[in-house]
Amino acid sequence: MNLLPDDALERLMDSARSVAKVCERNSVQQWEVVGEQDYGHSIDLEAGRISLAAGGGSGGLGLRVLEDGRYGYAHIADASGAQRAVKEALSIARKSPSIEGFELPVDSGSAPTAGMIDKRILDMSSEDILQQADEILSSVTELDSRAVVTGGGIGAGAGAQVILNSNGIEDGGIHTSHGFGIQIGIDEDDHLTSAYEGSSSRNRLSDIDQVLERAVYWAQITRNTIDSGEVSDCPVLMTSQGFSPLFSMVVPTALMGERIAQGESFWSKRMGEKVIADHLSIIDDRIMEGGMSSSSRDSEGVLTRRQALVDSGRLQSSLWSTRDACRMMAEGKVEHAQTTGSATRGGYQSPPGVGCGNLLLKSSQKSYSRDSLIEEMDEGYIVHSVMGAHTANPTSGDFSVTTSMILRVEEGEIVGSLKQAGLSGNIGKAMADDLMLGDEVRCRGSYSSGSMYLPDVLLKQGLRVNPA
């Protein structure tokens, strides 16, 4: 293997076991050790050329200790710091509030998630990635001689992860990833248009050409600018790329069990009620084969699952970790809660938090091609990307963003592009009724947690377009 040392997983597990032994020597009541080691190659693209090639690896260990429902955390670069880390974590635990019933998870077997490793990625060398970068640059020029890759990059990575705890969990695995993203610009006649597209996968990418075609298409089609219209509340077709940032900023947070219990979600006190259109479901599938956020266990070792959070428009479930569930019950915020295998981490440096894995938006009704959605919309706009999605308010679902990738549709036909427009509304209300989904689902990253698997969405109500 070029990318990952053959014994990476064994070495990482040995390090974690060394930390575990230090916990046992210090008579820690309950302990959990996680380890991560990542390796990768990456290429930066800039101004139509390769600007830099990089490689390397990084990793470390995280330690959670638990004493009488009190927990502490510390992280270290390697097992040599274990004694210090155990002392620090215990010291913090003894100053933390006790949570009644809070214990680390117990092992209940495991079933590996399929599609997490592609041996072709493990065999990739830096020269392989350089060749892919060459092909991207030449393909863009072939698609449009005016188009230049102004930024972006391509990379391949592999990582090993382990988790073990005092309640019998001991597991580990390796995963691969391959991804790229490019910014394309067309600068002609003092008029610059640009577009960003990307793709990522656990397997060797097979859609690079299609992604490049989309990027060039959007840089081309937004060159045909038309006069701005008036402020209007009108239908908007959000492409998967345009919708994902807003959806990911708001919806995963609104579905966290603790936030719902605390009243911090716009879906608090709505369990069992209709919260979005009744043909829609929101599913968190953490065992999806090859999913970018799939894993057989969550970040505290609990087995993961596929769960419908919103089923046929009704809020049915929420995301919980072990600790949050115990805390909310102990504080009387909920009568009953238990982990849903939804613990996440920002790496070994962080204790487990809560988040989604692979979040899917599905419809029980027919799905439509983009052309059909445009025809159905008749009058309105297509939005392909937004600026400022991270400024959306996850507490209320309100957002007010800007787009330079917006097309005007009249009588079911694209008539031109606006130079810039504001787009505002409320995600929860826009999804409450009268919307249609496209038939092509794409995987996108997230502003909060997990990965978004979303189609194009035609939102017929609740959005305001404010042309510049």
Add this chain to the structure above:
Amino acid sequence: MVIATRAQEGPITGVSHLLDRDKIRPALDLALSEGAQYAELRLVCETTNSASLRDGKLHSAIPGQEVGATLRILADGAWGVHSTTDIASIPDQIASTVRLAKAVASRRSSGDSGVSLAEVPIIEDELHWNTRKDVREIDLETRLEMMGQVHAEANDDDKIISVRCGWSDEHLHHELLTSEGMDRTWSFQRIMTNTMVTARDGDNVVSYRSRTGGEGGLEFIEATDLGDMGRTCRESALRLLSAERAPSGKMTLVADRDLTGVYIHEALGHPCEADLVAAGDSCLEGKLGKKIGSDIVTVIDDPLIRGGYGAYPIDDEGVDTRTKSLIENGVLMDYLNHRETAHKFNLAPNGGARAQDGLHHPLVRMSNTMIMGGNHRDLDELIEDIDHGVFACGSRGGQVDTGRGSFQFAAQEAWLIENGELKNPLKDVSVSGMTLQILKQVDGLTRDAKLAAPGFCGKGQTVPVGDGGPLMRIKDALVG
């Protein structure tokens, strides 16, 4: 040849050198003998502590130490980079990283002269920005007690349903050795606390957040009125419960210090980054020396503003930092640069190279970016002749498309301005525009320019930044 040496500012209170010079210097020499033009090794050791309160109770406390190093080699005009947490392995990576750089270079077209670096003083020294109260000596009880002050005031109303308080402090130790003979070690500290308050009235739920912090030690937080921070969050959250949706359209905007800061960071600071200019991804390409803003607009980027969250003494290429005058009276004077772009644009290196940590290579980044003050006395004078507009406060963040020159930023709360007076509270205010248009529409600034709340800037890598200015008035802003 070493042309300067400098003594440290104060005694070193932590580790001195983590890189073994006797192993690293020969490794960098090996890179040259393998055909490299330049080689450097940069190490960063971060000693961090974070903590959080949820509804007044300790939620998490995380001590940690991270060490990472990045080897960067320039060969045949192209970069090869290797980053690792395994510091001892670095000498073994020299030859492969030279080969990587040469593989990139071999792909350059014949007309591409490749990367060259601007000359800079070659310095051997140690520089440690001291704090009065070292963050590494803060105990957990102190962190909890100070966050508790915020919580107590923030939580003081039945409609407040949750208060989340956070804390982070860090000691950053840097070492840089280069094949040119640079051998610099420097350190500094940062500290920050933040709060998010959520209020609910029936189905109406809103949140408001606040941050304070900067370069320095515990004394920075001790000098902050934490009770006032909590009170302000509570009052703003309660006000948002009854705020109306903002009007849409073009109107006069008055921005508070936070929003003035995020505006200048997004709209001007990013397009001024010379690596984006070189990539053909900046609307300011070819604009040096040209008038791009109104006469009253003067903008600086200054890593030497001690206490600013974006302060640092030496950049990640070992260049001494200095105040950069980006715009003077509306004229674009300089780009932010690193050694590569300084050479490309024939500019003096100005210390703009920053990396997220020891595992990332340096990019051109902002530090503390500010619009300087103008002639208006205060808010009242700024709004007295506005018939219809918006006064927007508190940042929810922003974003820019540097190539197109379009930007967006969002406010936490706002007020309608009618006939020169503040009227109804508003929510969900965002502002967008085109950099080259809107800089000319700034027509009023109050006198007192200061840094606002600390922030973080993402550009593939995340770095802490400061930004701010005075209260600012923009005519015909697109409010959404």
